[in-house]
Amino acid sequence: MPPVFRCFPYFHKNTALKGFMIMSERTGYNSVRTKNRNRGIVLRLIAGKQLSRADITKKIGLTKMAITKIVGELIEDGYIVEGKGESAPGVGRAPTFLEISAQSPVSLGLYISRNELAVIVCSFRLDRLFSESIPLKNESKSSLEEKIFSLCDKALRFTAEAFPERKFLGIGVSAVGPLNPSTGVILDPTNFYGITDYPVAELLMNRYHLPVYLENDMNAAAIAEHFYGIGRVTDSFMYVGITNGIGAGIILDGHPCKLGCKSVGEIGHMSIQCEGPVCNCGNRGCLEVYANIPVITARLEKALGHPVLPKDFARYAEIPAAKTVFTDITEKLAVALVNTVNMLDLQSIVIGHEGIYLPDSILSMLETLLNSRILSKGYKTVSVLRSSFGADAPLLGGACLIFDRIFTGEQTV
Known part of the structure; x- marks a missing residue:
């Protein structure tokens, strides 16, 4: 069976590498695990963009000799290849960069x-x-x-x-x-x-x-965003997926926050009204009772008087009856997200799953409400973004x- 993936508190001064610890034999870790981790870190860097050996050395702090060895092994194993960059006029020969091989696994x-x-x-x-x-x-x-x-x-x-x-x-x-x-x-x-x-x-x-x-x-x-999306520019964010329910994936200090717990990220079952309707989880006033996709769709259909598909949400953003619904939904989302940002000190909120169909004006409103209510308002701004990968996240x-x-x-x- 697959191993449990736990959250190890490894940190690195480079934001892009927070969540990793560069290991050497002197740390006392098993040498095979050390080798695999260091190879993995180098591979992750190159998967993000073309880099030279010197670039990699600067980013992760291993010796030039160690990087040369790791890169050589990855080339030999077919994971990466060397290429030539473009040299500036009068600067000399073009630098050699490394990139993922077209034949890589x-x-x-x-x-x-x-x-x-x-x-x-x-x-x-x-x-x-x-x-x-x-x-x-x-x-x-x-x-x-x-x-x-x-x-x-x-x-x-x-x-x-x-x-x-x-x-x-x-x-x-x-x-x-x-x-x-x-x-x-x-x-x-x-x-x-x-x-x-x-x-x-x-x-x-x-x-x-x-x-x-x-x-x-x-x-x-959230892991897809971490490696290939918003995680390239921020190391603490929450992916909020709005669909039949509402859930979340959390990245803290550059590492997926799972800790072996199977209920981390159940933001949809955060109560936002203690006397609200009973949720199917048994609690009262849970967020997803007010703001999941079927609820949003049903409320819009009632307000507009005709069927509505989630992919068409943006079409109705400025219609007064629909705007009232969207504004109320946004208020409900803001309550839960303010609580979460205050607890976890997040830098960004990424809206995903079918939540990507929410109009731009609603995401903008949500960001404004969030930043006007969090405890760190005035010296910190939390961004609210649509998923980098649309519905495919x-x-x-x-x-x-x-x-x-x-x-x-x-x-x-």
Whole structure:
């Protein structure tokens, strides 16, 4: 079964590398783990952009000799290649830079939502080599298994035929919860066709003989943002996914905040009105009772007098009746987010899942409310952003679960 991924408090002065600790043999860590972690850090840097050996040395603090050795091994193993940059006039020869190889290994991401299965094959640069989805409806355990295998078979077969030189590093599964990442089991999601205790990681490992990791879709989306999105410029943020419910994935000081707990990030069940309606969790006045996508849609349909699709939210932003609904929803979101920012000292909020369809004016209003109410107002500004990956964040997050293990040294490269 896949290992539990815990939050180690490693820090580095470089913001882009917070969450990592550069290790040498003198630290007393196992030499194999040291090697894997340092290789992973170098690979993560190069996955972000083209860099020279000197650039890498400056960023992570290892010796020039150590970087030369790591880079040489990654080139030999087919993960990275050398290229020539453009030299400025009169400066001399063009510098040699390092970039991800076009033949480097890939990851398969699988996203299991309530309504759809989606699969994607990605490189370390997050290039999309293959993607496809199929709807879910009235499923059983056996029919879900059949659809998962059909989709993954197709992705693996296509990649093997179109890119025969590229091997698979593993499968990352991003799924609705609750679930248990350490056992790879989806437990008992609400409105999921009555399917419970579904051992998706075991099923995939037995069929494909690859490492498989399972994670809540909110955490997976946050990991994608961490490595390839907002995480490149900030090291403490929260991904807030608004869909049938509301959940969150949290990155603190450059590291996913999971700590082995399966309920971290359940912001949708933060009470914002102690005398509000009873939520299906048993508490009163939970955020998602007021602000999930079905609730927003139903309120807009009632206000406008016709059917509304989430993708069309922005179309109604300036219609007075709809604007009243959006303003009330924003107030509710602001209450929960102010509490969270005050507790965690976040730098940014990333709105994702179907929340990406909220109008720009609403996100702007949410940012204004947030910054007028947090305790650190006046000397700190918290940004509210739409996800870098649109509605694909949880799907890409599945693929990034494999890269996460490699960048942090938990899986060998």
